[in-house]
Amino acid sequence: MVDGEQRRDALLDAATGVLLSRGYDKLTMVDVAEAAGLSRTIVYRHFASKRELVDAVAARALRGYAVRWRTALSEEPRPGTPGSIYRAGFRVVAADPLLTAIATRDPQVFGRYLRDPEATMPGPAGPEFLGLFLRRQQEAGVVRPGVDIASVAAVLEALTAAIMRAVQEHQGRPGSPSPDALIDTVTEMIDRMLTPPDVDTEAALALLDGVLDAGAGTPAQA
Structure with missing residues (x-):
């Protein structure tokens, strides 16, 4: 039954x-x-209601994203740096049409839902979650001191959506970078900006696991 x-x-x-x-x-x-x-x-x-149904669709997708993100991170060449954490998350989102639509706030998919004040859909890693996680990384010495965390979180969320749109719009065009080249470049930029010279990547991974295990790390709950 x-x-x-x-x-x-x-x-x-x-x-x-x-x-x-x-x-x-x-x-x-x-x-x-x-x-x-x-x-x-x-x-x-x-x-x-239809809105409540789509709220639930997005929430389930984002819970699954958190688990897949951690798995993808283990496949990174240097897991635990801010750039590797970003790249692993990006690749999970880019491989899933629903997560991509959530990250880019695709109007063709979500339409009037995006203008509904009662809609609860967050992004795969919205600025609130990113801010929380980056602050904890900074406290653990994984992110350089003195970095304006709120600004970095806002920039990374906007950057994620912009990169995904660029991949969708320019993929295959002559002279356009491949998606992998694009995200590798962004990963390097992030690590140059945020990662200390002697980062403790084991501490970073332990921190990430702690955030996810506590539930605060699931973007749907951030």
């Missing part, structure tokens, strides 16, 4: 597909019910 949590997951899976293919403005609860093979009544038992 299918329990309530399985039905909820099925609805979120269906809503993700409909959202990406049709966009928020054209999405209906009937569409989601049909895509999930369930009744509209069941959809409304779990979600009171």
Whole structure:
């Protein structure tokens, strides 16, 4: 027998597909019910409105992002530097159409949802989370002292969206850098700006794990 949590997951899976293919403005609860093979009544038992449904879609995607981000970081050549942490997160987002749409606030996907004052969707690593994490890194000696953390957090969030848009718009054009070259360059810039000469990368990874384990590191909760 299918329990309530399985039905909820099925609805979120269906809503993700409909959202990406049709966009928020054209999405209906009937569409989601049909895509999930369930009744509209069941959809409304779990979600009171379309906005609440998309809130839940984004929140689930961002919880999964935090786990995949930590896994991707372990594959970095020098995991634990600010640049490697940024690059690992960027690559996870860039590989997922929904996370990319969240990061760029794609109007074709989210439409009127972006103007809804009650919508709760954060970014994959919004300035609040980045600010928290960078401050903790600075306290642990992983980020250089004297760096204006609030400014860096705002710049990195804006930079992430701009890079993703550039990749989408210019990929394949003659003379355009590859996505990998682009993010490698940004990673180097971040490390030159933020990383001390003798950074303790083990301390950085322990700090990241602590933030994620505490729940404050999941961007959906930041």
